[in-house]
Amino acid sequence: MNEELKEELAERDYVAEVADLIRTRLDDPAFVTLLDEYHPFDVSHALLGLEPELRRRFFAAVPVAVAANVFEHFEREDAISCIREIPTPAAVAVIDAMDTDDAVDLLQYLEETESDIDLVNQLSPKKRNELKKYWSYADVEIGSVMSNSFVELGVSMKVPDAMKKLTGIAGETEYISILYVVDKQKLVGSLHLKDLILARASQTIGEIMEPHVVSADPHASKETVARMMLDYGNSSMPIAEDGRIVGIVTYDDLMDVIDEIKTEDYAKFASVAPAEIAAEEKSVKLSVKSRLPWLLVLLALSTLSSIALSLFDGAFTSSDGARRLAAELAIFLPLLLDMSGNSGTQSLAVMIRYLAKNDNVLKRAQIKRTLRREIVTGLIEGLGIGLVVFGVGVVTAAIADGWPPAARDIAIGAVTAFAIAVALLTATVLGAFVPLLMSWLKKDPAVASGPFITTLADIATLVIYYALSLAVLLPLYASA
Amino acid sequence: MNEENDIRTPFELEIVEIVRSDRRVDEKKERLSDFHDFDLSQALPLFDPAERKKFYALLDGATLADVFEHLDPEDAVVYVKELPLPDAARILNGMEGDDLVDLLQAFKDRDERVRFLALLTLERRNGIKAMIDYDDDLVGSIMNDVFVAIPPTLTVKQAIRALVDAAGKTEFINNLYVVEDGVLVGVLSLREIISSGNRPDTPIRELMTTNLVTVTPTTRKEEAIGIMRDYDFMLLPVVGDDGRILGILSFDDMIEAQNEESDEDYAKLAAVADVEVDDEKESAAVAVRKRMPWLIILLLLDVVTSSVVAGFEGVIAAIPTLALFMPMVLSMCGNTGTQSLGVIIQLFADNRLETRKERSIHLFHELLTGLVNGLVLGVVVFGLVLGLRTLDGASFSETLPFAAVIALAIAVALTVSTVAGAFVPILCKLVKIDPAVASGPFITTINDILSLLIYFGLAALLLGGLM
Numbered sequence: 001m002n003e004e005l006k007e008e009l010a011e012r013d014y015v016a017e018v019a020d021l022i023r024t025r026l027d028d029p030a031f032v033t034l035l036d037e038y039h040p041f042d043v044s045h046a047l048l049g050l051e052p053e054l055r056r057r058f059f060a061a062v063p064v065a066v067a068a069n070v071f072e073h074f075e076r077e078d079a080i081s082c083i084r085e086i087p088t089p090a091a092v093a094v095i096d097a098m099d100t101d102d103a104v105d106l107l108q109y110l111e112e113t114e115s116d117i118d119l120v121n122q123l124s125p126k127k128r129n130e131l132k133k134y135w136s137y138a139d140v141e142i143g144s145v146m147s148n149s150f151v152e153l154g155v156s157m158k159v160p161d162a163m164k165k166l167t168g169i170a171g172e173t174e175y176i177s178i179l180y181v182v183d184k185q186k187l188v189g190s191l192h193l194k195d196l197i198l199a200r201a202s203q204t205i206g207e208i209m210e211p212h213v214v215s216a217d218p219h220a221s222k223e224t225v226a227r228m229m230l231d232y233g234n235s236s237m238p239i240a241e242d243g244r245i246v247g248i249v250t251y252d253d254l255m256d257v258i259d260e261i262k263t264e265d266y267a268k269f270a271s272v273a274p275a276e277i278a279a280e281e282k283s284v285k286l287s288v289k290s291r292l293p294w295l296l297v298l299l300a301l302s303t304l305s306s307i308a309l310s311l312f313d314g315a316f317t318s319s320d321g322a323r324r325l326a327a328e329l330a331i332f333l334p335l336l337l338d339m340s341g342n343s344g345t346q347s348l349a350v351m352i353r354y355l356a357k358n359d360n361v362l363k364r365a366q367i368k369r370t371l372r373r374e375i376v377t378g379l380i381e382g383l384g385i386g387l388v389v390f391g392v393g394v395v396t397a398a399i400a401d402g403w404p405p406a407a408r409d410i411a412i413g414a415v416t417a418f419a420i421a422v423a424l425l426t427a428t429v430l431g432a433f434v435p436l437l438m439s440w441l442k443k444d445p446a447v448a449s450g451p452f453i454t455t456l457a458d459i460a461t462l463v464i465y466y467a468l469s470l471a472v473l474l475p476l477y478a479s480a
Numbered sequence: 481m482n483e484e485n486d487i488r489t490p491f492e493l494e495i496v497e498i499v500r501s502d503r504r505v506d507e508k509k510e511r512l513s514d515f516h517d518f519d520l521s522q523a524l525p526l527f528d529p530a531e532r533k534k535f536y537a538l539l540d541g542a543t544l545a546d547v548f549e550h551l552d553p554e555d556a557v558v559y560v561k562e563l564p565l566p567d568a569a570r571i572l573n574g575m576e577g578d579d580l581v582d583l584l585q586a587f588k589d590r591d592e593r594v595r596f597l598a599l600l601t602l603e604r605r606n607g608i609k610a611m612i613d614y615d616d617d618l619v620g621s622i623m624n625d626v627f628v629a630i631p632p633t634l635t636v637k638q639a640i641r642a643l644v645d646a647a648g649k650t651e652f653i654n655n656l657y658v659v660e661d662g663v664l665v666g667v668l669s670l671r672e673i674i675s676s677g678n679r680p681d682t683p684i685r686e687l688m689t690t691n692l693v694t695v696t697p698t699t700r701k702e703e704a705i706g707i708m709r710d711y712d713f714m715l716l717p718v719v720g721d722d723g724r725i726l727g728i729l730s731f732d733d734m735i736e737a738q739n740e741e742s743d744e745d746y747a748k749l750a751a752v753a754d755v756e757v758d759d760e761k762e763s764a765a766v767a768v769r770k771r772m773p774w775l776i777i778l779l780l781l782d783v784v785t786s787s788v789v790a791g792f793e794g795v796i797a798a799i800p801t802l803a804l805f806m807p808m809v810l811s812m813c814g815n816t817g818t819q820s821l822g823v824i825i826q827l828f829a830d831n832r833l834e835t836r837k838e839r840s841i842h843l844f845h846e847l848l849t850g851l852v853n854g855l856v857l858g859v860v861v862f863g864l865v866l867g868l869r870t871l872d873g874a875s876f877s878e879t880l881p882f883a884a885v886i887a888l889a890i891a892v893a894l895t896v897s898t899v900a901g902a903f904v905p906i907l908c909k910l911v912k913i914d915p916a917v918a919s920g921p922f923i924t925t926i927n928d929i930l931s932l933l934i935y936f937g938l939a940a941l942l943l944g945g946l947m
Contacts, residue, residue: 014691037691041711073710163677170675177654177670177714193670194647211514212491230739232518233550233732235714251731252712255705258738263826270822271815277826287849291819295812295853296860302811303864309804310872317800327797331789334810334928335782341814342778342921346771376764381772385779392783451815458807 014038018046022058032062040066044073052085059086059094065172068097071106079106088115092122099174101145101253103127104134142225143218145257146239146247149174153191155183155206159199166196175250178236181209187238187245189213215240218247222257223356229254265356271298271451294451301455305462312466321477329469332416333462335389339420340427340461341454343381347374347431348453355439362436371432378428382421390417408476415472419465426464427457491519496526499535509538517543521550529562536567542649545574553579553586560596569599576651578622578733580604581611610697610726619704620697622737623718623727626650629659630684632666637680639673652730655715658688664717664725666690694719697726701737702829708734774921781925788929792936801874802939805865805886806932812890813897813931814924816853820846820901821923828905839906843899850898858891881943889938893931900927 018038025031035043047055047070059067059082071079071094083091083106095103110116123131130148137143151173153162162179170176179196181189189209199208215238216225229237235251267274273290316326354370355362362370393413397405431453498511512520520539524547527535536544548556548571560568560583572580587593597605607625614620628646630639639656647653656673658666666688676682694717695704708716708731716729789796789806796803824842827833833842865883870876901923 012691014693017691037689039691039693039711042691167674167677170671173671176674194653197644197653198647210516212516212519214491214516230735232516234516235731251714251735252709254735255709255731255738258735259709262738266822266826270818272819272822276823284845284848284852287823287845288852291816291849292853292856294819295815295857298815299808299812299857299860299864302808303868305807305811306804306868309807310868313800313804313872323797323800326800326803327793330796330803330806331786331793333803333806334785334789334932335779337807337810338782338785338814338921338925338928339775339779341811341924342775343771345921346774350767373764373767377767377771380764380768381775384768384772385775388776388779451811451818454814455811458811462807 014042015045015049018043019049022046022050022054026054026057026061032066035062035066040069041073044070044078047082048074048078055082056085059090064093064097067094068099071095071098072102076105076109080109083119084115088118088122091119095119096124096127100127100130100134100148104131104144107131137218140221140223141219142216142222142239142249143247145222145253146218146249147174147253148247150236150238150245150248151176151179152245153179153181153205155181155188155204155209157205158201159196159203159205159208160201162196162205166193175236175248178234180213180238180245180248181205182245186243187213187215187240190238213238215245216249217241223261225249226254226257226261261356265352298451298455301452302458305455305459308459308462309466312470315470315474316466319477322474325469325473325477328412329465329473332389332393333465336416336420336423336461336465337458339385340423340457343378343424344427344431344453344457347377347428348435351432351435355435362439367436371429371436374428374432375425378425381428382424385424386417386421389420390414393417408473411473411476412469415468416465419461419468422464423457423461426460427453430456430460491515492523492526495520495523499523499527499531499538505538512538513543517546518550521547524551524559525555532559532562536563541570541574545571548583549575549579553582556583557586561592565599568596572596572599573601573604576624576626577607577611577727578624581608581621584608614697617701618697619695619699619701619718619729622701622733623697623729624651624733625727627657627715627717627725627728628653628655629657629725632658632660632683632685632688634684635680636673636676636682636684636687639668639684640677640680643670643673652715652728655717655728657717657725657728658684659725662725663723664692664694664719667692667717692717695729696721701734704729705734705738778921778925781922782928785925785928785932788932789936792932792940795936795940799882799939799943801869801882802936806935808861809886809890809893809931809935810928812857813893813927816850816894817897817901817923817927820849820898821905824902824905828909833906833909843902843906846899846902847895850895853898854891854894857894858887861890862887885939885942886935888942889931889935892938893927893934896930896934897927900930 018035021031021034021038025034028034047058050058067090071083074082083094086094095106098106107120110119120128134144151166151169153165157165166176166179177193179191179193180187181191183206189206189211190213191205191209195208196205214228214232216228218239218241225237225239229249229251236248238245239247239249263277264274267277271291271294273293276287276290279286316322316329351370351374358366390413393416394405394410397409397413401409434453434456495512495515498508501508503511520543523535524532539547548559551559560571563571572583575583584593584597587596600608611621611623626649628643628650630642634642643653643656654670656668656670657664658668666685668684668688672687676687693707693711693713695707697718697720699718704716707713708729714731716734717725718727718729719725824833827842833839862883865886866876866879869879869882904923904926
């Protein structure tokens, strides 16, 4: 995508320019200055297109900070293969200089080989401590993606002193848009850089800060924190433990988190593994591994519908009339199953999004209102579709056998219409109710995927349809 | 877990308490100024109209505009209408362009909207008009026209001066845009300029980055999101074809766009016009209006499915057991189709199926995946059918050919359905129909028809002897 974008945006191809620069000017004393004109993302992409030998020379030539910056922009797999290309001492220095959350991401996927273990053991004690802390957070916790590059100001600092401090560290601090204010190591406020710039020299930080700072616990879920950040619209949110700030989450982390959540929910909804949605390179093995387990579970579920049907099997093979009825019912069966599945999927999609917007916690009043809405919706849809089906059934029968249609045809139309109305209602409510139940059980509501709801709705529909037919229609056919 | 930090602190109650208290006005103002705009906006619905008026008087104009940006557009309309016109004018003129557009679009009554449009300054009105001209999924519809622009001739010291002057009325000052005759020639981050504070006489031209990454107003939001994620940008400049800077995109608008995008993906898989629920107002009537049209269309398709079955009525009457496994065939084929559809929707979104080669590779990939899945499930189904029928009291020799046919039918139908889940959207794209039309339920219905044809067709062919 990026290659193509480049062409659209400008005639200049930064990746090609950087690659060219590395090929021709690597030994030039001005190389680092020239390189500085380019964004590390472009540099990382250019490097991937070069020969390993040239990459090695590049990393030997540039300062550690530049190399670390480039590594932060690599995709995980590329970072791993590149870090193995460079000599261990240099690799250690690079990882030491990387943002800890990116370093964690890289190290997590190293293998248990001697050289990889060596790499970890030679890191600075400070980095190793930081890493250990990150490793204590689960992947779903916000602590695993927070950054420790932020600016802390003392509450009693004067504005000019704060400005001086900032001038000193702005160069190596990645994010300075919001500064955090501490008092005896406790987080007490936040300050937009803009407000610091506008402040009068006589003021203290405590006077100009915003004291009502909302923070999140490092063990809070990424999703919870993402939602808080969306509400506040700030470019960062502090992560605090026991009132002490331990890191921040910035807008770029937020974008990644949202993307991750999106992929996961979406994959579940389509019943595939998130890995298949996220994968750059798709293989048949990956696809089968992603889909087959779901299909097997769903097969087990749909066996239930066959078992349910086989309960009626005896009654419907008892006479020729019954066999004919069974065949006629079978005609409408796909329609019924499909319609109930469709309406179930619709209410499911609406419910899952609604739950996600409310952080999977609904108030009693919201639950009541939602369920009432789905019940009424299902009723109206059921009645409407039922009427249409009845009409279609009667008209088809009339076209086939002449007007007026036989009582039997009207009866089968009525039974089918009634069954579809009940089935639609059931499926619509199921689609809303099952995710609610999941969230009440503290399970991820997205587990109730589309196919899962469809299969549940199938079983309910089958039982309703055949039980009704058994009671109302079989006498009409058996006697015929 | 640290309770205090994890649960949102009900700052809005504190705000209400402050407004209702009998403190002095300037003390109230001072206290309110400590709250975030979002919390202030959350307090608004807790007041009655008279209190809201008092509340507004305690906030300065810029804050008030920010507060309105945080409101749901529908709510914002209600509150704007309560205000005396001059106050409403001040708020509307202070709001960010995209939020203002949302608010104006939320007016139900056209005349009313026109009345409020008239409150905007001419400059504002022109700015908005430009935004409305762009489609919802293009960045032109959400760009922000307030940013810091400086000429390249300034020195660091002068630039800082310009920055301080602009800071009061500009929301995002993280980047300074260096503009010469309207054309964007360079960018300088606030960080860079602050860390150059000790070299005040350095010309901006020397410091600025000239390798610009920009978008145009007709860039799709999705692409802009990708760029901002790749480069970790907080702001992204929007330029015209002639290189003139038109506005900037800010991370908050992009994140909102990212969220909307996921609603769209769901709607595609589920065939609902709009999966967004407006909590307070969505009634069953609205829900029915959104969903019913789709159901009717799908119903018509289902009539086709039913007529396929009707064609095999004789076969079913002869072998009623076939109907027993029909739901299983239908549901499995629907499921696998949904899976490959889910994958291909994402591929389309990432622009990864642009060339003919990519498309054929993907179809071949789906074919192989479908074959493997079909084989495995076929074997499992063979066992299942044997087991179920034997439990039902059917004889083994009678069941064996029957189980073999059903297993074969499932294997073939699954393979075909897997490919169809990818093929139909590709086909739609080729004939320029929005692939979103080929949503989950459509694929399921098409797969219903295909799989029934295969199932009953194979049965009629192979089990003819039993009839």
